[in-house]
Amino acid sequence: xxxxxxxxxxxxxxxxxxxxxxxxxxxxxxxxxxxxxxxxxxxxxxxxxxxxxxxxxxxxxxxxxxxxxxxxxxxxxxxxxxxxxxxxxxxxxxxxxxxxxxxxxxxxxxxxxxxxxxxxxxxxxxxxxxxxxxxxxxxxxxxxxxxxxxxxxxxxxxxxxxxxxxxxxxxxxxxxxxxxxxxxxxxxxxxxxxxxxxxxxxxxxxxxxxxxxxxxxxxxxxxxxxxxxxxxxxxxxxxxxxxxxxxxxxxxxxxxxxxxxxxxxxxxxxxxxxxxxxxxxxxxxxxxxxxxxxxxxxxxxxxxxxxxxxxxxxxxxxxxxxxxxxxxxxxxxxxxxxxxxxxxxxxxxxxxxxxxxxxxxxxxxxxxxxxxxxxxxxxxxxxxxxxxxxxxxxxxxxxxxxxxxxxxxxxxxxx
Numbered sequence: 001x002x003x004x005x006x007x008x009x010x011x012x013x014x015x016x017x018x019x020x021x022x023x024x025x026x027x028x029x030x031x032x033x034x035x036x037x038x039x040x041x042x043x044x045x046x047x048x049x050x051x052x053x054x055x056x057x058x059x060x061x062x063x064x065x066x067x068x069x070x071x072x073x074x075x076x077x078x079x080x081x082x083x084x085x086x087x088x089x090x091x092x093x094x095x096x097x098x099x100x101x102x103x104x105x106x107x108x109x110x111x112x113x114x115x116x117x118x119x120x121x122x123x124x125x126x127x128x129x130x131x132x133x134x135x136x137x138x139x140x141x142x143x144x145x146x147x148x149x150x151x152x153x154x155x156x157x158x159x160x161x162x163x164x165x166x167x168x169x170x171x172x173x174x175x176x177x178x179x180x181x182x183x184x185x186x187x188x189x190x191x192x193x194x195x196x197x198x199x200x201x202x203x204x205x206x207x208x209x210x211x212x213x214x215x216x217x218x219x220x221x222x223x224x225x226x227x228x229x230x231x232x233x234x235x236x237x238x239x240x241x242x243x244x245x246x247x248x249x250x251x252x253x254x255x256x257x258x259x260x261x262x263x264x265x266x267x268x269x270x271x272x273x274x275x276x277x278x279x280x281x282x283x284x285x286x287x288x289x290x291x292x293x294x295x296x297x298x299x300x301x302x303x304x305x306x307x308x309x310x311x312x313x314x315x316x317x318x319x320x321x322x323x324x325x326x327x328x329x330x331x332x333x334x335x336x337x338x339x340x341x342x343x344x345x346x347x348x349x350x351x352x353x354x355x356x357x358x359x360x361x362x363x364x365x366x367x368x369x370x371x372x373x374x375x376x377x378x379x380x381x382x383x384x385x386x387x388x389x390x391x392x393x394x395x396x397x398x399x400x401x402x403x404x405x406x407x408x409x410x411x412x413x414x415x
Contacts, residue, residue, distance in 0.1 A: 018231035034226035041233025083114035100310035139179035190324035192408035261369035297366035315409035346391035
């Protein structure tokens with residue numbers, strides 16, 4: 001790993017940051033050293049998949065190699081689409097329904113812009129009807145400030161403005177502390193068919209002298225390309241190991257149950273987003289029954305991921321459910337079933353052939369954060385484990401549900 005100052009190597013932003021950091025010079029590119037270092041890092045990342053640390057089933061092994069392609073795509077996108085923090089634009093994040101990273105939320109559309117603490121910004125927008133709209137100032141991977149749409153002061157026409165600056169401002173304001181590097185906007189959709197996203201724009205209203213926009217079409221200097229090639233390799237290798245370490249640490253605390261709730265602002269979580277994690281591991285003839293009484297919350301959901309901490313394909317599989325999509329039983333309890341085979345239960349969570357991975361509940365603006373109970377039962381005994389009135393779905397109904405999910409996901413993402 002390069003160990004260069006700046007964002008940690010496992011974070012995609014480290015590749016963009018590498019253009020301004022690192023010791024590589026022009027000769028590192030012209031001699032081929034930077035390219036060779038990239039190839040060496042990719043070889044090391046691929047070697048991880050052939051160790052005893054990686055799952056060995058064909059589906060999980062294929063997911064691992066596909067994950068390497070995802071990391072490459074994320075990293076290349078980060079390198080080739082630089083964002084000038086003094087001339088920012090709110091753009092879609094590179095994480096979407098295909099490029100998945102860090103247990104992305106299946107209900108989300110992530111957008112954002114690069115920022116700097118020595119500038120002042122104004123965000124303008126309209127709320128839309130999306131269930132949850134949250135603004136977050138990030139310093140690398142650390143959350144520095146949070147603001148939720150419900151707390152904004154709006155104009156009579158429903159529009160709003162937010163000022164981002166180091167000095168306190170009246171009205172809607174987010175502080176830019178030392179190290180502020182990006183504005184991240186999360187939009188979580190409940191009703192995938194009907195909710196509308198927010199309309200957002202950003203402008204830099206004051207910037208340091210000399211921060212002129214680079215010439216359009218300017219070719220990056222050799223040293224910059226060299227640093228990004230090296231950082232790209234570092235990212236792929238470091239990200240594979242980082243999320244593998246996270247999954248192994250979770251599994252060491254026990255399988256098929258959830259751990260205590262936490263708001264992981266230290267690794268990018270929003271302060272109002274309390275999460276409850278677990279690790280699932282099932283045989284083909286087993287089912288995991290999950291039970292919880294949902295809290296009073298602005299938003300809640302549950303989702304499955306694969307071993308590499310990608311959300312499982314939520315467009316073509318019902319691998320997640322939110323508070324609008326889920327069916328509660330007559331007693332107010334949400335009961336879901338994780339199993340490799342479709343049990344015909346409305347609240348089935350489909351792992352898409354994977355036999356192990358993370359699972360997460362998100363409680364956003366909730367009055368408390370309950371820890372769901374779990375139990376593993378034989379798939380054939382599932383009916384006896386669930387209430388008599390449990391909602392059922394036949395194969396035709398499941399197909400309709402998945403077709404609707406796929407169409408909604410295609411509408412949500414621009415590519």
